[in-house]
Amino acid sequence: MKRIVSTTLLATGALLAGLVLPTSTAGAVEPLPRVDLRVLVVTDGGPATQAIAAELQTAGTPYTEIDLNRADRPVIDAAYLADSVGGRARAKFQAVVLPNDNPFPANSSEMAALVAYEQAYDIPQVDAYTYARPEAGLQYPVYGGYSGSLDGVQAQVTTAGRNGPFGYLAGAVPFEDNSPTVGESYAYLSTPVAGADFTPYVEATIPGTTKKGSLVGEYQHDGRRELVVTFVYNRYQQQFRLLARGIVEWMTDGVHLGASRNYFAVHIDDVLAADDRWNSTLNCTPGDVDCTDPNAVPDPIRMTPADVDAAVTWQNTRGFTLDLAYNAAGSVDHREENNGADPLADRLVTQRNQFRWINHTYTHAFLGCEQDTSVVPWRCATLPNGSVKWVSRAAVSDEIALNRVWGQSAGLPLENGELVTGEHSGLRVLPQQPTDNPNLGLALGDNGITWLASDNSRDPGQRQVGSATTVPRYPMNIFYNAGRAAEQVDEYNWIYTSRAQGGSGICEDNPATTTCLPAPLDPATGYTNHIVPLERQIALGHVLANDPKPHFIHQSNLAEDRIAYPVLDGVLDSYQSLFATSTPVVNLRMKDIGGELKRRTAWQTAVSAGQITAYRIGGAVTVQGPTGLAVPATMPAGTLRAGTAFGEAYAGTRSGWTALTATPLTLTLSAPPAPVTTTGAPGPVPAPAPVARVPRGVSAPVAPGTDG
Secondary structure, three states: OHHHHHHHHHHHHHHHOOOEEEEEOOOOEEOOOEEEOOEEEEEOOOHHHHHHHHHHHHHOOOEEEEEOOOOOOOOOOHHHHEEEEOOEEEEOOOEEEEOOOOOOOOOOHHHHHHHHHHHHHOOOEEEOOOOOOHHHOEOOOOOOOEEEEOOOOEEEEOHHHHOOOOOOEOOEEEOOOOOOOOOOOEEEEEOEOOOOEEEEEEEEEOOOOOOEEEEEEEEEEOOEEEEEEOEOOOOOOHHHHHHHHHHHHHHHOOOEEOOOOOEOOEEEEEEOOOEEOOEOOOOEOEOEOOOOOOOOOOOEEOOOHHHHHHHHHHHHHHOOOOEEEEOOHHHHHHHHHOOOOOHHHHHHHHOHHHOEEEEOOOOOOOOOEOEEOOOOOOEEOEOOOOOEOEOOHHHHHHHHHHHHHHHHHOOOOEEEEEEOOHHHEOEOEOOOEOOOOHHHHHHHHHOOOOEEEEEOOOOOOOOEEOOEEEEEEEEOOOOOOOOOHHHHHHHHHHHHOOHHHOOOOHHHHOOOOOOOOOOOOOOOOHHHHHHHHHHHHHHHHHHOOOOOOOEEEEHHHHOOOOOHHHHHHHHHHHHHHHEOOOOOOEOOOHHHHHHHHHHHHHHHHHHHOOOOEEEEEOOEEEEEOOOOOEEEEEEOOOOEEOOEEOOEEEOOEEEEEEEOOOOOEEEEOOOOOOOEEOOOOOEEEEOOOOOOOOOOOOOOOOOOOOOO
16 A cells, blocks of 8 residues: 555656746845635535535535546646746645545645645645545554544544644534434544644544544654545435534645634414314314315414513523514414403513514415315316416515504514414415415515525525515424423324324325434423424424424424424534534524525636635735625634724634625735745746645745655
C-alpha cells in the first residue's frame, strides 16, 4: 500500500511546476494567490461523499462533483485545479473531498496532481470514509484496533475537536441503532501510527479495551492536511448530521459561502375549535366524511383553560414558542351553545402574547372542490357539464377575512400575510383533486396573503399560488383525533398492522411504508416506548438537517393526556444534550421560514447558473453576483464588513445573509497574512505553501520555493 504514496510523492515535484504564480522580478512582492470559494467533491457513488455533497447543497456552499464512475468525466490535472486570473495565481477549489485517502489506481497522475495542488495552495482534503492504515496516519485495525459495527455506541468529541471544528457540540456523538437485525454503522477504530502528526477529533472506545480509537481526525504530512473519517454513513444518519457542520468548517477553514442553522418550529392547528375523536370500535372518526357508520356519534376533543396554562408553563420552561393556528368559529359556536361563555377563548386571549398566531380560516371549511361525500372515499362534485364544482372565490375570501377580523378584535399578534387553510385545502389533493382550486389564488390576493401553508408529505416544494408562496409543513404522526395515549396507539395499530392482526392492511397494500409494525403495540406502553421515540427521531432529524420547515400537530394533542409534550420534550432534551450553548435551536415564525426557503431557492438558482464569483485573497473575501441577490456566508469570529461585525454569532462562527449591490461584497478576516517578497531570479515561482497554522480561515504564505 505504501507503493501508492511513494509514487505519488515522486510525481509531485514535477507537477508543482504546473501550479505557478505569474513571472515576477527580483525583490518584487509576490501576489498572494486567489482561492475560489468552491469545493471539489470526487465521488465513487458511495453514501459518504453523497452525504457531504448533500450537506454542501443544503447549506448553499458551491461545489463541483466529479463522478469516478463516469467515462465522460473531466481529468483532474494541474490545469483543471489551478490557473491565473489577472496576473494572479488562482486555486479553483478551496477544499477537496475524496471517497477515501486515495481512490485512484497506483501511479495515478490524478492523485499526484491533487497532492501537488494541496501542497501548493494549502488545500485541505477530506477522506470521506477510509480504511485505517499508515497512509492515513493510523495503525491497521488488526494491531489492537477494531473493525465492525458501532450500532448504539456513543462516541465522544475530543478536547482538540471541541477546541477546533467540532466546538459547537457538547461532546457526545451517539451512533444510531434503529434495528437489532440490521447493521447500520461500520467503522475502523485505530490509534495514530508511531511518529504521525495525527490529531483525533472524534473517538470511541475500542471494544475489549480501555483505549480510544479515532473515528475522525486530522493527519498532517508532506505539507498537506487530511481529515480522516473511518466510519461509513449516509446523509440521514444522526452521527453524520451531528458532525457534518464540523466537516465543512474544517475543510473550508471556517470561510465559505452558505450558512446553516438548526431549526425547530411547531404549529398547533385547530385552536379554539374541537377535533373529533377516534372511535376504537368503529375504526374511524365520527364526524369525518369517511366515517359513515350509522352508529358514529362525534366525540369532540377541545382544550381547556388548564391546557392553556400548561402550554404557557411549558414554553417558559423550554424557552420555545408555539404557533397557534386558530379557527374563530370554534369559539363563536361554543359561546352560542353555552350562554355566551367560552373560558378557553378567554384564557387564550388573556395569554395571547405568549404565543405566535396564524389565521387558520374561520370555520376550517374545505376550500378545494365541493366534496361529494355520498361515496367513500369522497370525490369532487361536478357541474352538469362534467366540470369540477369549485368552492367560490367569495367563500374562500370570507373564510380568511372573517377569521382575521376576529383575531384583530381579540388583539392577537397576527401576521396578516400568513394563512393555513383547513387540511391545506384549496391546494391539490391526490387522487381526488389533482389541481389547485382556481379560486384559491384569487382569494389569497384579495386578502394580501403572502405565505400559505402546504403539507410537505404531498407538496414538499415551495411554489407560488396567486399572491402567496407556500411554506411546506411536516405532519407529525401524533394524530389530530387523539387526546389520549391509548387512542393514539389504537389508531396507530389499526393503520400500521396487517389485516390478520386486526389492522387496516394499508401496509400490505403499500409495502414501501416504513412505519409498518410487525405486531400491534401494547396499548399501555406503545406510545411511550415506540411512537414517542420514533417521532422524536424523525423530528430531530429535520432539526439537524438545516431544515427550517415547521412541524404541525393539533390542539387535541395539548388537551387531556397532552400527548404532544413527550415528543416535543424528547426533541429538545436530545438536542440540548448534544449541542453546546453556542448552537441554540432557532425557532422562527411562518413568514420567516418562508423567507428563508425562498432566498435559498434564489441563491441556488444563481449558483447553478454560474452567476456567482467568490474568492479569498489573504485576509479578504470578495463576492460578486446579481444586484439584490441575498448571499449566505459563514466566516470566522472577528470578520468585518465595512468595519462592523459580519453576520450573527452561531455555532462558534459568524454567518448570515447579505444582499449584493453593484459594488462587490468585501469581508475582512480577523488576521490577514503578510505579503511575501520574492528575492530570486525572474522566472516561474511555485505557489506559496504554508508552514504554520494561523487563525482559522487565513492562509499564511512563506518564502517561495518551499514545497513542504
